[in-house]
Amino acid sequence: MDKAYSPRDIEGRLYTHWESADYFSPRGLGAAFCIMIPPPNVTGTLHMGHAFQDTIMDALTRQMRMSGRNTLWQAGMDHAGIATQMVVERQLNAEGKTRHDLGREAFVARAWKWKGESGGTISRQLRRLGASLDWSRERFTMDPDLSAAVTEVFVRLHEEGLIYRGKRLVNWDPVLLTAVSDLEVVAEEEAGQLWHLRYPFEDGSGFVIVATTRPETLLGDAAVAVNPDDERYRKLVGKKLRLPLTDRLIPIIADAYADPAFGSGCVKITPAHDFNDYEVGERHGLEKINILDPSAHLNENAPAKYRGLDRFAAREIMLADLAAAGLIERIEAHTHAVPRGDRSGAILEPYLTDQWYVKVAPLAAAAITAVEAGRIRFVPENWNKTYYEWMRNIKDWCISRQLWWGHRIPAWYDAAGKVYVGRSIDAVRASNGLAANVALTQDDDVLDTWFSSALWPFSTLGWPKKTADLATFYPSSVLVTGFDIIFFWVARMIMLGLKFMGDVPFREVYVHGLVRDTEGQKMSKSKGNVIDPLDIVDGIDLESLVKKRTTGLMQPQLAPAIEKATRKEFPRGIEAHGTDALRFTFAALATQSRDIRFDLARVGGYRNFCNKLWNAARYVTLVTDGQDCGLRGEVELSAADCWIRSRCSFAAAEAARGFADYRFDLAAQALYEFTWYEFCDWYLELSKPILQSPATSAAALRGTRQTLAQVLETILRLLHPIMPFITEELWTRIAPLAGKSGPTIMLAPYPLASDFPRDAAAESEMRWVMDFILGVRQIRGEMDIAPSKRFDVLVANAGERDLTLLKSHGGYLERLAQVAGIRPLAAGEAAPQSATALLGEMKILVPMAGLIDVAAERERLGKRATRARAELAKCHGKLANEKFVANAPPEVIAQERGRVADFERELAQIETQLKLLAELR
């Protein structure tokens, strides 16, 4: 074995082996366990969020697979309507073309071609991460059978009246030229202005003042509203106003929507361009005057002067005209939320169009009940509040998109514009008695990507066919997701799963935090703080990293700042850490927190852990390979052997608990600590004196060798879900030594706490041994005695147990404490001038002659005395409090009394010692 762990050499080889051996497919005899991967965008590349999430899913999947469950991690990808279409359009733009130059059919063909080229990227990256997805079942949301599921759901919902088509205001993206759902709107506070405009009375007797942030919309005004309770304006209701810049007259109406406290108390009502105004317009039967075309240029309903102008150009000219007419009362600075499209970044317009909607309320009611009844459990549980909050206020879902890439809406129109919904054009003709010669044209729109995503838990398993897979794997066991898509995806899967499968799509939803950079910033290309997870795995030099971060920016002017920050943060680029170290880091970072600040230093620490494990295995191999490991023959276990076996049982319990509670951080920590601090730091060292002593019996040799191999083999299995590669590599070497066999660690059983016996006696015995060693080390460390310096240690005041333990463990003590010899003081023998450590009643003495400076030892003891006195005072304070003694549970009081005794003894001994030092000076 090499001296250092080198991940690069093994990762690719092992993954290929696993996949070709078909280890990822369901095979366990136990109950089904299923996770549906949140399908990544087909043309996407792996980012830190994916890597984190997929590590968690893989860890769960591997742990369950090892535990004998019939385990499926469903693979697949999403067609990502808008995102993919934008990418392909950008490619076309680079060629100087638009999608309209190609036409729909050719454009869609081009998108498929791009899917074919780029669609493999992310699955290759997932393989690098060690993700044990069942690739043989990989699905794509636009596969024929998944598309059929989409159509089926659409048609059935339509038949039940839960999908309808209607003309109403939607959030319109004038750049992408499509409607988007409420969820795709991001409203950010932006600095703007509030224009206070004068609307003159028809009779010229004055004016009212209205305020607006979008003055150009006045061309679509249908009224001005005042509050019915507003004394100032009550008399004006019904009067007519002359709408500026037009020749139209609009009425003053009374509506509670107008807030008397805001501005003048008068509000302009533009039913076709504002969601609130739309409602007011409906109440008052106002005309909806649409003044914009789809690209947000003013249309034929605007006065000729402004017609054809972009909304913002028109605004400037109109403001100038208003100013010239003396109709601007004042202008004030005003910050307000501006709605932008989450993909395009364009300012959205409320726009009057025909769209398809899902009537959500009935679906939401069942979905709320499912969570309330505990049929779905959120982890951490608090997320159900967020879920309820949204579900109880949910509005109808606009599902049509004016795009070309996606599932075409299964609706056809005849010449008269009558709409027919059906599974196919033939089905439509058949069920409506339409002859073949009746012209039908299909709806041009496609469905929101999230519509097909919502079906993912059952469409991937063959629905609407009643398949064996559906029977086995639906509902899936757990959904692993970020809170950012609870509304987009989780809620909709629950609604449609309940509707079409009659059961929840998953039993639990594990909601993890979002990966951010060290500063807590969201990682994004434009911020230039993105880290490619595979660059952590393979390493990347600084120049390549700078280049990666600064090319292809939407705003190239940011490049210098990004370059500077990158050079500062990673002066030497990023070292290679290997997949396992990255995965372990993700597991360790998987706390319940919402934000996960990614810290590269931590990966370094866990890379070291990999190396530690590697070298532990190297040692175990060295001392056991070719030796008798007790697989046959008599075996005798030492106290140390029993101790580490007992500790291993605890570690297995901790790991199991961590996995069961989705506390991967705690599982990772428990395994890290057991492996490093107990197995490596102590047990491997304890094994050396045993294995090297000529006095050790053959049975005891077998016992220790067997324990080394068995505990290490168990550690490997415990760690495998988090660190699949190194554990597999080492397991193939270690398993035979531990008497285990099998083709792969992947299918070896996950360890149980009951695999090793708990042994309280051995634990207490070894506690004594370790405390002894620590006591001597502490003196050595604090007294600056060179590690190479051997000295004799005396013990005083040793009890019977101390003497027994001293006798049986002398070998460890001398070796691990690096001392020449240990001997109890004879009866009546005077202790030489010594530095001391305490172990219960017993004193450990390190004679000072030639080793220790009196002043230094006095200082050291003084420090300890101070600490002990402070603790003692606290304990005394508590015990002096009558109420404490009266109310605290007896075991707490007993514990407190015990502490008093301990500290008092320690203090007394320290003081004796100090006095001794003073006398001998």
Added chain:
RNA sequence: AGGCGCGUAGCUCAGUGGUAGAGCAUCACCUUGACAUGGUGGUGGUCGCUGGUUCGAUCCCAGCCGCGCCUACCA
């Protein structure tokens, strides 16, 4: 405006109604025969602030300060 969350060592984070922990960083010593990606021993915290409940609060409750996220928004 409503909802949710956070504030613990220099940094990133665990944690518990009764001795405050880890990783990284830091200091000292050490090329000991698994590992310098290592070993040994240290340094470092009035657990955001103020009250309350309690025998006892970093933990529970209330208020405040600071920070963040989500939802809905006054034109």
